Amino acid sequence: MNIIVSILSYILISFFLISYDEVERIDIDRADLIQSDTLLYPNSKHREQSKLIYQLLTKYHYKKLNVNDSLSEKILEKYIKSLDPSREYFYQSDITYFNQYQSQMDDYVISGYLEPAYEIFTVYHERVKNRIDFVFSLLENEPNFSIDEDFTFDRKNSQWFKNDIEMDNYWRKKIKNSVLNLKILGKEWVSNKETLDKRYKRFQKTISQFNSEDVFEIFINSYTELYDPHTNYFSPVNADKFEINMSKTFEGIGARLQQDIEYTTIYQVMPGGPAYRSKELEKGDKVIGVGQGDDGDFEDIIGWRLDDVVTKIKGKKGSVVRLLVQKKESQIDDYPDTVRLVRDRVDVVDEDATFEVIPFMDENRTYNIGMIKIPSFYINFEEAQRGVQDYKSVTRDVRRCIDSLKNLSVDGIIIDLRNNGGGSLQEAIDLTGLFIETGPVVQIKSSSGRIEIEKDFDKRIHYDGPLLVLNNSFTASSSEIFSGALKDYNRGLIVGESTFGKGTVQNLLDLERFFPKTDLKLGQLKITLAKYYRVNGGSTQKIGVEPHIEFPNIYDRDIYTENSRINALEWDKIREITYVDINYINKPLIDHLNSKFIKNVENDSSFINYMSFVNETKKSRENKTISLNYDTRLKEKKENDSKNKSLDTSVKLSEIFPVKEESLLNKIKNDIYLRESVKLFVQMLSFKES
Template sequence: MAAKYMIRTTNRSDLPIATAASRAFACGTASPARPSRRRPRVATLLVALAAWLCVSCAAVAEFTPVGLAELFPSERQSKTTLVINKVLERFHYRSFRLDDAFAQQSLLNYFEDLDPNRSFFLQRDVDRFARGANRLDQDLDQGKLDVAFDIFRVYRMRVDSRIDYALSLLDQNFDFERPETYRFDRKDAPWAATDAELDALWRQRVKYDYLTLKLADEPEGEIRDQLRKRYEGIARRIHQFTADDVYQAFVNAYTRTLEPHTSYMSPSTSENFDISMRLKLEGIGAVLSGENEYTVIQRTIPGGPARQSGQVHTGDRIIGVGQGRSGEMEDVVGWRLQDVVDKIRGPSGSTVRLQILPKASGSGGRTREVELVRNEIQLEDQAAKSYLIDVPGQGSALRIGVVQVPAFYRDFRAESEGTNDFTSTTRDVRRLIGKLQADGIDGLVVDLRGNGGGSLTEATSLTGLFIDEGPVVQVKDALGKVDVEVDPDPGVVYDGPLAVLVDRNSASASEIFAGAIQDYGRGVIIGEPTFGKGTVQTLIDLDRYMPGSAAELGRLRLTMAEFFRVSGGSTQLKGVEPDIRFDLGPDLADHGERSLDNALPWDRIRPAKYSPYRSVDVVPLRQRSAQRIQQDEGFKMLTARGDVLTEINRQQEVSLRESERRREAERRDEVLKTERDRFLLARGVRPVDEDADEVDEEALERQQEVIERIQAEEAARILADVILMQDAADRPRAAMRD
């Protein structure tokens, strides 16, 4: 399923309506609210949203099978459907019309959500229900849901059949020198036409799973037992689906047809969500997503145990979870995402072990076990930090200050309680700039890499530190009304040379800040095109649309506004295109908003009135940077890693020959290790073997810091070029004045 979970406390905002988006958090989600015309009180804005469809910190409950006779739609679900239709029609940012084409696409999305790798359904299953879909729009308009439950019951029977077959294969022996390949990525493959085709597919699937564990040096005697538990677990979890789970899955396929960030929480999921809001959410500090049968690290959170370990990276897959230092490592492949989340969460200070399949190893590569101590992430863990880089110049070195901003944070609770020195990104950055100016900096780099967003208030006020006055961002609601957020504090804190460093994970509030700096010509934007998240969501309590009803309907996460830059273009989909671009990783089409089906398109509205600064000529800056990057050992390493990841991303099938797979894994590992070690040794840093039994954590942290500063150092050199260019341009004018 496509749901996502966040294992940490994060600050998100309450957004009752689009016109209130100016007081919102710009990371695109909000607390439960009824659409209204009032702006939310500041006191209500601190919402610890650990995840969409979040679950409580309790251990996973015992599995209780649900009978097929219980999997039929209820009157409550019928009412909920009618309410959802009305809310989508009235409040969604994108125009919604329930017609035959929309209903049929929803049905196909439902099939894909249930069976994303096309391993259970047959083509005749899809065809049978698709033929009856010509009345689905009318049925849904009347709240009729029979087809959704009919499909799920067939799905459960197909799962039982396939798992029985997979278990029977574990009694056989496999020839791992036979030339054969397995297509592990089947999301674009045709559905199997016959049971014989599915048999052939599952024979390869079981062989692939067996070989993957064999390559990870699992004992031969334990591989069959581990796979038996894995397959039985898949069937057990499907048998755990209640009618509410089935309904939620269908409605999310339905809303995803409209737009990817609109989704539904059933009453039971909403209850768990509320419990999680009242608890301290303690875990590893990572955003997880479900992709096929794997739990994938979407990103790590600054200040969290995962990020600080230096051993957990975006794209890594969690295939096992163990409690404590010696607890059994449970195989979690094929688990529902919320069950994996429950296993990873636990009391602060306790230990959890993750068995990780690194992204850079590809499918079936070597695994790594990482031991993490759970912790609650505080605002101070995400606080902005600074350091200095000296860049050799003409004569004396130029001193460049770097301010890292991992999130746009603001302690709204402390502010509402009257605390004068409440924690704030803008306050912290203002203080850091003062210290850097005291150190005599010649220029400043604001590093927003990995910054997924946060408070829009902070993005606006932080921009105000670098411009005198004027608009920062425009917010357009579903009715077409545009609100303009302006610099709240006229005057400039720092008016010197400025650069902003971004990457593909810089999102939402980060894109607002970078876009404003670029539009004003106030600084040079450097790095990768950003994430492209330019929409705003709110949580709507559906019960409020059925007054007097005893039934609980759940909640709808609704997209209801869009951000636009002061120049008129949206940050949606395209993100912010850097003035000087680093091409380091896999194709951006597979990342961020660009990778989502039915994402809102890029759009433009009328520009706001603003006075841009004098911008610099970026053409010579690009040329000089490109020449340096070609010779830089750090960028050679990053490029080599990007090439490996690109190769992995494009791969849809793998060999089932053990010797060939080992050679492939060793080749990739050698490329990555050679380039990494060459760079570190050139910097005088001894490489750390992350796969060793005992890892020097301090040395690993230092190694990670050196690697993370590669792009920041080039950004500093680019800014030094800007300073020298400006000095050269100003000297003739100064001579004329003399």
């Protein structure tokens, strides 16, 4: 990790002598820009920020980009896509006009000449205002839902509209679909009209509140994110919001939110909070409505500014808030979920690692399997730096869990890393050290090509018994380092899904530090400086850690994981380093367990139902059109509701899981992956004993 500290120190030394007051000013003739009463302009600090960001990324980012016309075209394309991702505001004629800049955008970033970017935003702003006015005209009359016509709701790869006729027809169908979604929920036209009128008035207000800082942030990120999706600029306002979000305590639901232009989405579910305990919210879910208490009407929040949404969702400890949520995997016509949460005090700390004992009957023998749930790789940095002897960390907590499980004489331990988004790299190394004698855990390669090997130096093995690690697609970052190391050492069986695939290292730079003579706030740059590699030389980037036994995955890796992120750094391999193969897991065992797993699935009705659900869900994602006929949609909704009710992944457990605690029994009953993991564990033990 010293490699990252060295890079940051060098960056600061290299740029510290830059003076904001000394950099050149650029005067632009704005006579040719589009006239508008809301025309926004860049100011001088944005020009200097642009130049600085270019220099920082060019010199220090892990990925080296050639600054040329090809890059320029990508900047323009990304900027347009950031403004209009669904291609529902710009015309083809607008795109043709913007293309006059396609070979110059890189030069504009380098020189700080930002007027073309602001001109493009002005066109966008005008187009949005025109569309909102058109929506208000559509709401004067109730749509006719007896007509058989379809609406193509996914336009990401469609052609740009050529004229008003095409644009108006699309928006007529879009609003008709919005009304139909409300009508299917049982609401009348007067109510639906009022809901949409309020929604687009809020959207109108949101658009009118965009300022010069907002435009610069959108544009410059169209450049930074060409390096990789984790390299981002935060405007001073958003940087401050980030600091507020990281404050230690507040009262609410325990979720961080983010906003695209229209929707509020879940960015992070904070361990231990009401949202986390409910198990009903996930990253990527859209919040479309908020209701206060158990009886309050839902307020439609589509188009609201994020600050206003947060104000509605936060509240006094013990009070109830209800959210209308469109799940990230749902289709446009799916009925939104209602999530009831009781607000609570939320401490911005990670939930502790916890353990349970799961009994399992197999051939008249009861196995006791310990399970340790690790929500993140947490550590109390402040206490550790102060030298507090028993500072809090995931490694210390897991060690205590292992001691407790040893005292209970368990037959083996499952480490549940599902939805573990990572955390401290050092904790990933230390935690690995509980299960191996000593040796390398991860390699870190900097942008200069320097490779640093991080090792576990503690020769003590805290647990040397049978081990299984359960992952899913949202097991990410440091948890992938831990999983990858245990797989490389053949220390434990890895089951579940391939992990998320985030194998890069970022650091946050305050841009004010590079302009010591100014009092202006200049925001922050998050920059990718290095990349993780396993001890076998393979990166965890994009492909993640592949399991020995793979479970079916409802989430498409091309949609939800690092593999889906545009410009994500590619997987590659460096040299393998020397390490001791523990060889607890070997090919004969893996082949045996894969064969057993296939039989388990074939003979388990709940798994068969689940597989059918997975296949139906993936198939439905391929459909990009939807009927606007009320009777057709109502029939489809009833059929989907019937399918969802028939989906039962629970089983009668009393014979194979002799569990007395009702809460644990319900957990096993409703967690098909956990059940299969326990079965595989017992089959692994039986194979080892035979």
